[in-house]
Amino acid sequence: MHDIRAVRADPAAFDAALARRGMASASAELLRLDDLRVEATRIVQAAQTTRNELSRQIGAAMKAGDAATAERLKESVKAAMDAAAAATPDLHEQARDALLATLPNRLDPDVPDGADESANVVQHVHGTPRAFAFAPKQHFEIGEALGLMAFDTAAKLAGARFTVLKGALARLERALGQWMITLHTEEHGYTEATVPYLVNDATMYGTGQLPKFGEDLFRTNDGRWLIPTAEVPLTNFAAREILDPGALPIRLTALTPCFRSEAGAAGRDTRGMLRQHQFQKVELVSVTAPDASDAEHERMTRCAERVLTELGLTWRRVLLCAGDTGFGSTKTYDLEVWLPGQQAWREISSCSNCRDFQARRMEARFRPTGGKGTEFVHTLNGSGVAVGRALIAVLETFQEEDGSVTVPEVLRPWMGGVERIARG
Incomplete structure (x- = not known):
C-alpha cells in the first residue's frame, strides 16, 4: 500500500514509478478521491462545530422561553447534520484505498528497466x-x-x-x-x-x-x-x-x-x-x-x-x-x-x-x-x-x-x- 501523502507530495514521480511497470498514471484519480475525502471531512467537522454552537444557543433560547427561536435553531442543526450525513468521507476514503490496493510497489532505482x-x-x-x-x-x-x-x-x-x-x-x-x-x-x-x-x-x-x-x-x-x-x-x-x-x-x-x-x-x-x-x-x-x-x-x-x-x-x-x-x-x-x-x-x-x-x-x-x-x-x-x-x-x-x-x-x-x- 502506498502513502497518499507521498502521492500528493510528488504526483509526477508516483506516475513515473507506475510507468516503469508499464502502468497508466493513477495520481490524478487518487488525488481526486482524496480531495473528496478532505472536503467531506471538512463538511462533517463544520457541521459538528455548528451543532455545538447552536446547541448552546438553543439552550439559551429555551431558558429565555423563546420556543420559536429554539425551533428555528433546531432546524439549522438538522440541516447541518443532514449535510454531514451526505458528505460520506468514509466512502471516499474506501474508494481511494481500494484503488491504492491495486497498485504495485515502487521499484528501487537500481532495478533495470524492461518489459519482461x-x-x-x-x-x-x-x-x-x-x-x-x-x-x-x-x-x-x-x-x-x-x-x-x-x-x-x-x-x-x-x-x-x-x-x-x-x-x-x-x-x-x-x-x-x-x-x-x-x-x-x-x-x-x-x-x-x-x-x-x-x-x-x-x-x-x-x-x-x-x-x-x-x-x-x-x-x-x-x-x-x-x-x-x-x-x-x-x-x-x-x-x-x-x-x-x-x-x-x-x-x-x-x-x-x-x-x-x-x-x-x-x-x-x-x-x-x-x-x-x-x-x-x-x-x-x-x-x-x-x-x-x-x-x-x-x-x-x-x-x-x-x-x-x-x-x-x-x-x-x-x-x-x-x-x-x-x-x-x-x-x-x-x-x-x-x-x-x-x-x-x-x-x-x-x-x-x-x-x-x-x-x-x-x-x-x-x-x-x-x-x-x-x-x-x-x-x-x-x-x-x-x-x-x-x-x-x-x-x-x-x-x-x-x-x-x-x-x-x-x-x-x-x-x-x-x-x-x-x-x-
Missing part, C-alpha cells in the same frame, strides 16, 4: 553445467522410468498439475525439505514456525494477494484461502503489532505445502512437476527496521544460495527488471538452477525486499530507539528453496546413463545412508 524477463540481469553464475556422456533426460522421464513418479495416478485422484511420488523419490523430497529447514534454523538463525494452511481475507490482503490476485488462489466454501506460500502467514505475524526495536530483525521459516490455481499458466509446463497446484516449499521471512532491509535482502539471498551450492547444483543469481518484478516487491533476486534435461535455466527461488509496502497494509510498526512515535517495519521474503524444483534439479543433474540417480552427499544422512536411487 528478457531484460533481467545475470549477476553471478556458480558452477559449470555437468558434461554428460549421454543425452540427459528430463525429470519426469527419469521418475517414470524408476517407477517412482506417477502422473496418471495423480490425475485420477485430483486432475492435472498434481504428482504422486513413491518410495525413494518420496523420501528424497522429504529429505530435501527436512535438510533445508534444519540448515536455515541451525546455521542461518531463522526460527521455525508451524502455520495455518488456511487463512482469512485480512491475512491475504496484508501481503498483497488480495484483492488483485484472487483468481490465482484456492478458496474454501467457508471463505478461507489456501496459502500460496508460507510468506502469507509468516509475514502476518507482525500484522497490527507495534514491535520493540530490540525485537528486530525477526527471521522466520516454515516448510509447508503451497497451493496455486496457476490460472495464467494454461499450456505452460504441462509435463512434469515444474508448475503444480500443490507443492512443498521452505519459506524465509524477515521483518526489519527500515535501515536494515537492504543488508537483510543480501543476507537472505545468500542463505538460499547456500542450499543450491551444498546440493552441488549449477545456479545463477538474476536481478529482475521492472516488468518482471512482483507486485509487492521493490527489488527481487531470482535464483535459477540449470536443468540438464531441459537444457535451460529455471527459477528455483525468489528473494524480495518489500520495504514498507506490506507493513502499511498490515499496520505493522515498531518504536525506533530514541525516537518518538512509531514507524512501519520493512518486510522481506524468499524461497529457501522450492522443494519440488530442488528435486527436479537433483534428478536431472545427478542422473546416470543406466537411469539411476546419485543422491547428493548432504542428503544421504536424511536418506538413511542411501547413495543411489535405482529401479527396484
